[in-house]
Amino acid sequence: MQKKTKKKTTPKGKGEPTDKLVGFGTNVLTQINKMENPDIKLPIRALSNIYFDEKHKLIRLGDKISHRTYLNVAHTRKFMQTLLVASECKKIINQNVTTSIRDLYYALKHTIPGTNENTFEDQSESDPILEDLEAALNTLREALHLQADRKGYVAGPIMINDSGDRIDCSKMGSSGWAIPSNVEPEIIKFEKCTADFVLVVEKDAVWQRLNEDKFWRKQNCLILTGKGQPARGTRRLINRFHKELKLPVYVLTDADPWGYYIYSVIKQGSINLSFLSDRLGTPSAKFIGLTAQDVEKYGITKNVTIKLNQGDIKRTNEMLKYVWFKPKEWQKELRHMLEKGYKLELEALSSKGIKFISEKYLPEKISKKEFLP
Amino acid sequence: MQKKTKKKTTPKGKGEPTDKLVGFGTNVLTQINKMENPDIKLPIRALSNIYFDEKHKLIRLGDKISHRTYLNVAHTRKFMQTLLVASECKKIINQNVTTSIRDLYYALKHTIPGTNENTFEDQSESDPILEDLEAALNTLREALHLQADRKGYVAGPIMINDSGDRIDCSKMGSSGWAIPSNVEPEIIKFEKCTADFVLVVEKDAVWQRLNEDKFWRKQNCLILTGKGQPARGTRRLINRFHKELKLPVYVLTDADPWGYYIYSVIKQGSINLSFLSDRLGTPSAKFIGLTAQDVEKYGITKNVTIKLNQGDIKRTNEMLKYVWFKPKEWQKELRHMLEKGYKLELEALSSKGIKFISEKYLPEKISKKEFLP
Numbered sequence A, B: 001m002q003k004k005t006k007k008k009t010t011p012k013g014k015g016e017p018t019d020k021l022v023g024f025g026t027n028v029l030t031q032i033n034k035m036e037n038p039d040i041k042l043p044i045r046a047l048s049n050i051y052f053d054e055k056h057k058l059i060r061l062g063d064k065i066s067h068r069t070y071l072n073v074a075h076t077r078k079f080m081q082t083l084l085v086a087s088e089c090k091k092i093i094n095q096n097v098t099t100s101i102r103d104l105y106y107a108l109k110h111t112i113p114g115t116n117e118n119t120f121e122d123q124s125e126s127d128p129i130l131e132d133l134e135a136a137l138n139t140l141r142e143a144l145h146l147q148a149d150r151k152g153y154v155a156g157p158i159m160i161n162d163s164g165d166r167i168d169c170s171k172m173g174s175s176g177w178a179i180p181s182n183v184e185p186e187i188i189k190f191e192k193c194t195a196d197f198v199l200v201v202e203k204d205a206v207w208q209r210l211n212e213d214k215f216w217r218k219q220n221c222l223i224l225t226g227k228g229q230p231a232r233g234t235r236r237l238i239n240r241f242h243k244e245l246k247l248p249v250y251v252l253t254d255a256d257p258w259g260y261y262i263y264s265v266i267k268q269g270s271i272n273l274s275f276l277s278d279r280l281g282t283p284s285a286k287f288i289g290l291t292a293q294d295v296e297k298y299g300i301t302k303n304v305t306i307k308l309n310q311g312d313i314k315r316t317n318e319m320l321k322y323v324w325f326k327p328k329e330w331q332k333e334l335r336h337m338l339e340k341g342y343k344l345e346l347e348a349l350s351s352k353g354i355k356f357i358s359e360k361y362l363p364e365k366i367s368k369k370e371f372l373p
Helices: A002-006 A016-033 A076-094 A101-108 A123-137 A204-212 A232-245 A257-268 A274-280 A310-321 A328-340 A346-352 A356-367 B002-006 B016-033 B073-094 B101-108 B123-137 B204-212 B232-245 B257-268 B274-280 B310-321 B328-340 B346-352 B356-367
Strands: A039-043 A050-053 A058-061 A065-069 A153-155 A158-162 A165-168 A188-193 A198-201 A222-225 A249-252 A286-289 B039-043 B050-053 B058-061 B065-069 B153-155 B158-162 B165-168 B188-193 B198-201 B222-225 B249-252 B286-289
Touching: A016 A039, A016 A076, A016 A123, A039 A123, A058 A274, A065 A076, A076 A101, A076 A123, A101 A123, A101 B204, A101 B346, A123 A274, A153 A204, A188 A232, A198 A204, A198 A232, A204 A222, A204 A346, A204 A356, A204 B101, A222 A232, A232 A249, A232 A257, A232 A274, A249 A257, A257 A310, A286 A356, A310 A328, A346 A356, A346 B101, B016 B039, B016 B073, B016 B123, B039 B123, B058 B274, B065 B073, B073 B101, B073 B123, B101 B123, B123 B274, B153 B204, B188 B232, B198 B204, B198 B232, B204 B222, B204 B346, B204 B356, B222 B232, B232 B249, B232 B257, B232 B274, B249 B257, B257 B310, B286 B356, B310 B328, B346 B356
Parallel strands: A198 A222, A198 A249, A249 A286, B198 B222, B198 B249, B249 B286
Antiparallel strands: A039 A065, A050 A058, A153 A222, A158 A165, A158 A188, B039 B065, B050 B058, B153 B222, B158 B165, B158 B188
């Protein structure tokens, strides 16, 4: 993907995804012409085929393959659906339009002539077919001109070029630049960036606080929020900020199992989208906070901590066993959390004053490089 | 609020909300000085005090008042909380910072010295107190420097000035201008707008489709999405677009009870925030679609319609009785929906082709002025 940033635009209907779709279709056609039972090869997207790549520190999809063949009654319907989705993707790429996965479902849903069978009954049938296709072609749905859900904002010294419009993220007022669903280099180009790092913030309210204090100007950084678990586009953008602009990535979440999980997904990808980890994960990301240990370090009063519930305790015990939480700093933090029996939210820092987070907590952690790995 | 657009900026710690907060506090203090039982008057925010203002076509709060007094054990805790929230609001206005309602809760939560009592146990205690205060002072939380949740995007020929940054909404690429939580005239100014109307779209995916087709350029309009039920800031922005820029407002939702409800909230406000209807509602808004009647009008195939469930049927029957759905066009539509037994989503139009919505459906409805009232 790196190379593509140098291209100006991908010519209409050409380029990597179209080639892959054509190859995919040609392969099926060749088998039919040879009077063979058409067979589509799909990577198995189940836990049995997932592993943690220690070298690159990413959750990866293994090389186990399943076969989807036409002349197998258990496969026929899905085989037909896979070809329909692939052909619709090729059509929308050729038309140079983008659409949503819901539109894709509606565009393909019809009754097969001469039968009472619908091609798709529900979007829950077309969504996994699309993921199969992404995995089979080793491509992103965004490259297939399909929008994923979008949320998240960026502010700071970077000039973005989005389809010809130049957007200065240091002049976006109180709202910031809204991260679009497709941030691939064909659409989103980085024209100029003078930031020293990216601060990824779990919560939009905290992002707004930092933006109002012009934290990004004082610390010369980009501030980015994914509004909870970041959408695919946001994770891809963090990945591109790091890979292409060489920006260190620091992640700020609540001190709770959910916050730590968000961090881990940003860092090494997710099991569900393991086939995209190298495009969505940022293994060198660091965790800046919050930690349960911050309560003592910063003298945060106990009445703004929250008691761990049964679910939190179970989850934390599971996380203690994950390979990617094995570093001793994480083991210490997770054990400390269990021992103290509390978690806390970013807003708890407000009990120390509204500007505490932007004027003391973050600057101190950054200057001392006090990160968890 | 209209007048304020002419002011450059509100001086730090001055202006309407501060005056109101000072008045509120002075009133309590005066009573204490007179050795009276301090008494706060609050409008009753319950269904018993809600009515539909036929003249202005808005859901309104009546004039029934409740009293919250200090020397009443059933009121003492809430009385204390109300003063805490009011005083924190004054403090953050004076500091000229903005914060979230969650931060407000954390900033105020503490153990009362010499007791085991916390000022607040949970955010569910501080949120309604804030709404009480908004209603009592007849002001918006945004004016009290508190962020509400934000979502929604705008594209089209308008130049926005957000705290000094000029944002050209016709040059915001694929993502649009993100609507901030506070769109009050002190923060968000409309510098130049050449649009003829505003199209409000329920779904972001549909907005993205329209933005990609540059629908706003072809129709010379603003396109806005609230991503489902619009947040307060988005409803306030629609209200300001109409009041200050005199733009007609057309609303596009799914043809289902939820879509019709979204429309009704944009148009006449909600029961919950009835004390803000004149700032959040836009009574002259028109409904452009989708309707269940469109299925026949545009020859949409039945297999992309969705069967009404029991909840839909119950809800539609309730809506038939609402004053604001009394116009005969709405009665006809709701009865038609019940009769046919189906609803449909905006994406169903994709079964007629991906550009059907932007190139045929909407232009035709707009040119023929085919709206529901």
